Amino acid sequence: MAALSKSSLDGSFEKCIKCTVCTVYCPVAKANPNYPGPKQSGPDGERVRRKDPALFDDYLKLCTNCKRCEIACPSGVNIGDIIAQAKLTNTEGGWKNSGAISPKRVRDYILSSTDLMGGMVANPLAKIVNKVVALKPIKVVMEKTIGVSAQRTFPKYAEQSFVSWYKKQEATQNQFERQVHYFHGCSVNYNMPELGHALVEVLNKMNIGVQIAKKAKCCGVPLVANGFKDKAMKNATANIEVYKDELERQPGTIIATSSSCSYMLSDEYDHVLGLDNEPFKKNLQFFSRYLINEFDAGNMPKLKPLNLTLAYHTPCHLERSGGVIYTLELLSRIPGINLIRLDPNCCGIAGTYGFKEENYETSQKIGSPVFKQIEESGCDYVITDCETCRWQVEMSTTKEVLHPIELLARALA
């Protein structure tokens, strides 16, 4: 059995005073009365699950792991972690119907295996895959067989992955005296390599080269969310080892542009999987924190005014990890921007959650205040740091979404 994680051992759930403030801030509880809420699913449920794992409540899979409960808790209970762990420990019995693999389990596997799907299937066949998954009859078939929502627009796959692009760049990058490590994650690699290109462009302007670890694996966010514990542990352990070596070869900061990958590496490896993630805990910085500190130290590229009205959407995991302040500061340094800060609400997609047919309605209901505010904002673009938020907003509104790093790249003089 894998190591018992710390938060189930440290009894953090014992600190719960049952005030229910977490449930007030739970987007799922607001949208779906079937979800018992974070207090019941987390600290309350933990007591009974310890007595008997059979008391695991299937409603827990309705949790999106947005962590807004943890931000709200006045008593310092890691509610989201408790729920995530319970899902990981109890999923095999709970979701696999009496031992047989269900079609939905196949779907969960496909949705969680971002690296497998991107690397082996989608990138080489991007043109075909993008067209096929957009076809109405295919969508209907996918919903009827494995339960992928037919109403969902699939993210497009890129024809050239970020890693293959980088290989041609490697010699150029190695010429810089200062270097950072970049954990790009699956979405940048397979779906939006242009985001990675933008980061490289901005850092190069600041005389910093970019290193990537070709052996790095998917951080494991979707695997944990879908209860594939063994694969999640395998990926996490591999990533920790890979970056121990990388840092030995080239000491420095590891930066990430994906708020969820970043949170997984620096926090959840420890809190949810119970792993010693020292290389990430010590060296990982969200890209906006790294950049703003460079700017303040005098290393700021020349920027030109953009003359745009932008609406900023806060990704839940960025809120939880405290990275929002850096991104907002970064945006404030770009000249000619009228920034509208959207109310801090969850957009509802929560990674693979919103792709599932049974969650589609809840997902869109959670996000509806965000979509409404975006449409009413009169913005030119929506800005957000999270790739899945981007898919959700682009699918559910008329606006185009950019990552802050793409905006910064556009502002380079």
Place this chain on the structure above:
Amino acid sequence: MKYDALIIGGGTAGLSCAIRCLEAGMKTALISEGQNALHFASGSLDLLGALDGEPVHRPFQVIEKMAETRPNHPYACVGVNRVRDAMNWMAGLLGAEGIEMDGEGESNHLRLGTLGVMRPTWLSQKTVKRLQPHTNLKSVALITIDGFRDFQPALAVAALRKQFGDKLKITTGSIDLDAFKTVKRNPCEFRSSDIAYILQQGDYLAEIAKKLRNQAQGADLVAIPSVLGVKEGIAMQQSLELQSGLKLTEVPTMPPSLPGIRLADALKARFQALGGVLLQGDRVISGEFEQGQLKSVMTRQQGDQRFRADHFVLASGSYFSKGLVGDRQQIREAIFGLDVIAPVARNEWHSEKFFDPMSHPFMDAGVETNQFLNPSLQGEVIDNLYCVGSVLSGYDPVKEGSGSGVAASTGFYAAEQILENWRKKEAV
């Protein structure tokens, strides 16, 4: 990361101070761990309900004399005129956010609590009707929702009877909706916020109005638990009054308290609209001091990141919010270890009687400051750090019913001094 003002703590005190700084155009950040104590509060603005065990009817009159009678009380430090300005400013701010506050001018009024006890307060939301024992109110009905544990009319009746005598006719009742069935599968989850979510999913007001009318037995005033909604609850209650022809008053429940959250939301909305920078779910764990000034702070989650500012405000709260910590040996200020006023001998921390009308001494403990609310660290005054709200010593917010008043007015006062210094610096 550098700010003009950095506030530690996101309750009434911290937010009041931050909003004042933002209104003046300062670059202001706020670091807050967990949602604030307003989620546990009545949603009324208490100023001063009692002092040394005696009820207070005209709070400003008592505050005015505090410079002589209670020189260590935060109100004595702020001064009665500034307390008045601060409270009027706060009431105006809430009104502008759609929450009208109402009171008796110079005097306190009484509001009904969950257990039927009347509590003095200075301003209440319009959804709370005054319920004074001397008025000619003849009958009141206390109506709850079947299975809702946080407002029990049968319990409240006894306490009300004690205060009003036999002149007041008190009846009880309860109503139910089919829509509550799902949530009721677990009685622990049938809380004010759960009910409010359900009421938002459909239009149940006509049905509720009808059921309330049936249960009210023609009472002059009908008390219902505050479960209709956060901000939208105000309009929903008005609509229920129109549809039922009843006069309704809402009773704040056990946490989560929707009327309290209404105030919290209003303050947060104003903070965000003014461009305040919020770091939430994180805790300040240390600071760097240099020559009598706080230079920067670090947090639990942000590693070696330093947050610098010209002015800092400590609004970290009391024991519940972990701004103060009492361990077996001592009471201390949790983040910087600032100098405190606190009873030393362990047996002097509390009174023998749990329900002593006087304060338990540990409740008066807290950070010691000078007249400008600057604390000291091992005897050295830190002149760019201000302490506000319940981290302060010299008062007992619970026994006095002075929590929101001290929080808002010390926050307001600290901001006034910060602004003065900031403007001087800007002018240079």
